[in-house]
Amino acid sequence: MPDPARPNVLVILADDMGYSDVGCYGGEIGTPHIDGLADRGVRLTNFYNTARCSPSRASLLTGLHPHQTGVAELVNNDGPAGYPGSLTERCATLAEAFRAAGYRTHMTGKWHLSNEREQPDGTWPTRRGFDRFWGTISGAGSYFQTTTLHDGEIPIPLSELGEDFYYTDEIGSHAAGAIRDAAAHGQPFFGYVAFTAPHWPLHAKDEDLANTRGRFDEGWDVLRTRRHRRQIAAGICAENATLDDRDPAVIAWDDEPEQKWQLQRMEVYAAQVQAMDRAVGRILAALDDTGQRDNTIVVFLSDNGGCAEELSSDPESAQRFRRHHLIIPPRAPDGTPMRVGNTPEIRPGTADTYTSYGRAWANLSNTPFRLYKRWVHEGGISTPLIVSWPNGGFSGGVLDAPHQLTDIAPTLFEATEVQPLAERNGRTLPSLPGVSMLDVLRGGQAVEHDLFWEHIGNAAIRVGRWKLVHEYGSPWELYDLASDRSERNDLAGEYPDRVQDLAARWQDWADAVGVLPYNQVLVARARMPRQPA
Template structure:
């Protein structure tokens, strides 16, 4: 494949200096069915281009199409013209979700259930699979693992190999006129530019902003892919709106003062929007709020909390603008109708607070929130609002941790009318769906258990074609540290032991058909269902956790 001059320049700069700078210039739903339920293969006639976009730590109601007050017109358009899933779920944690998405396996099966500082063990990524169908494969953004994605089926990769990083300066050196960049590691995060990876990437451009840079690199790859004339898969993993809370001043400007009324006021507005959009109804009892009473907070506390939500909103707004740039590029070259775009989040909004040592203070606490020198986090109060209408947060197997928006846009195959998809779906379903659309069968390879296991998920193609349901032979399982769950049809078993081991928790049982917000525990009323799902969970855990002798 011919490589662009821009990326040849990247490789040269990396070889000479170990770093590079390439920040380019910024450039009520209709729920009726589309009416066309013919097989997607008949509708397309050829393999679609695929762009998979992943947000980071974004709550279920953080998009306008899902009830937010944050302006996201570009993603709202994709939802309005495509499919909007209401019961799509993830693992509740960044790196397990990313491993599950890429492989279609549970994170336990590829050794990504405990630490991000490991390589995926075995399995097959969707990039490795689609290469067999002649796809050119690209990745941009956050990987959150120890291998370069080029080692796992991507022809090209540029981005943050590690977890979260400073948006303005992800390196270690202060640029002229700026404080030292706030960061978690003294020597910085690992960034990769094609085959070259290094720590401490400090961009020279004072206007560098990670969300924008990821989009610049994406459009470079799309330009190359379009010229190659082959079908392509492009996986774009943004870091927004994961902390640190950082956004350019112009992005924050529309949100100044918007959140002065506090948590309850914004949560009430979101609830009203969700009702108006018919995204919630009587199946969603409203949980009791646990965020603080705004009226009992000091003026300084209110100012601090308002600033956090303003910047968080600005980060999502900026992400949406960048998605708009990608859509505009596709429209300009006439390929939007033939491109399958999927948008989702890796977990719910985060209540985590990043502090420095035992001080209890944020990194760079003496610098303003939102600046290059401060690592500020959203915190549990706004995270609860962000996850409206659900309870709990990232790291928890309750809906607040695992519920994600999923938007699917593909005009040529799906038509252009919004359709809601209420069937249960999960990250493990993406790989089999892409295989189905590419006309491929899965070829199992040995994973971390030592077995060549089949994919546990299902193809979502019947849902894309218009079916209201799809058969799922096994429950969906989740386990991350202190929380676990089993979802079997309308029944959900879940437990949580904060700061403990998941298996020490007491199971709660919810009927999602009538209680999607998990407010009425039915475990005592249905012990037989609890026992059945508990056995299924223990069998699954043994299956995915065992290692080959």
């Protein structure tokens, strides 16, 4: 058995899942295994990601702000005047630090931190500290025909995937297997499980869909109000918390002309969340079976808020998307052409489709907030964070202390007494900017510290109860999150001195971590050579 004095670490990341989708944060989908983690641990209500998948992964795995890692937007290389889009040599991953301390390290699922998707290079997980890797190098993809899938550095062709292959289930099985192997070798482990669920495309197994049919028939308006009431009852939101109005771009449910199709979209999305919860249950069962549950720090969160992206049905757009990202199979398993896009003529869920659930349902997922993935308003950056460690003194609490991704690495290092790497391949590494949450997770006092964000020109800073935020090209907005977490009442005009002070603090941070002016990034991107057809 592993040394009981050295806790294991297991980080579980959902993809594009909104703040209120899991049951213990107000959702009606049904997530008993994830909710069980909360029952044996703590929930944070004011925890933040970085608004997009790749930057969140980079920050989570390094403890740095995304701009310090080379992955500030996605995995596109924008040349010398933009971000490189792959992990730089000037950062170390958690896996590298834990492996140096004698831990076995494994990863299953989505990497999405390298702009080289086909040929192994120094930015692949096998070369950034993971002893064992099974998963995808690229971003989202088919759940039935998963592209860029690798076992270590060996590609797994579509022809080798069985008829019953479903990516979420396989991620759970491989993660459970890695946990059992670590126990057999008597070593503590650092595990990273990065699901693609519930990121588009909308793909679900029939048995999962059977459990979600009819659950959303009352529509997004009624369900959003009910989620908010459950959040207040559970202590996720304060009793005086406001519910942001329905997105102005979303029509009332009663006026929706395609209700049947809209319900199908949300039912498939919910089935994907349920499949992920089932896979989490399989992983936790491996901890139980090997006697490691009580001494394993389990962290569960999402990489960004709910996703409002609509997929185009235009054939040229779909072909360009497939070519640049390698994530749409050329044909369905039965040889029929893929049907890409969000139209009522394409019923979501099956392997021959490639669709998303859209803005209206993302607005439900992000209850009680506004805006979505890509924005740094609350709907884009707020995530559930559940931390369970029975031996560590965590027990069933709901905590309101504000924290963000850069605080996870210091917390894990303090809890395990593992030291962060000071250098890598002869390069001195930057010190970690975050603070440990260990004391607050045990019921102690929170450490006040400023929180910062920048993504595609959208920017924000939170200092205590105050948040300054703007969209690219728009003026700063100021919110008192203690009474207005939904960002309904902009106070910038009432407190110009506070706006000026927070904006100056944000700029100092941006200069320190290497934030590039977004107009410069756009110019650099426009000058990059186009990919060949």
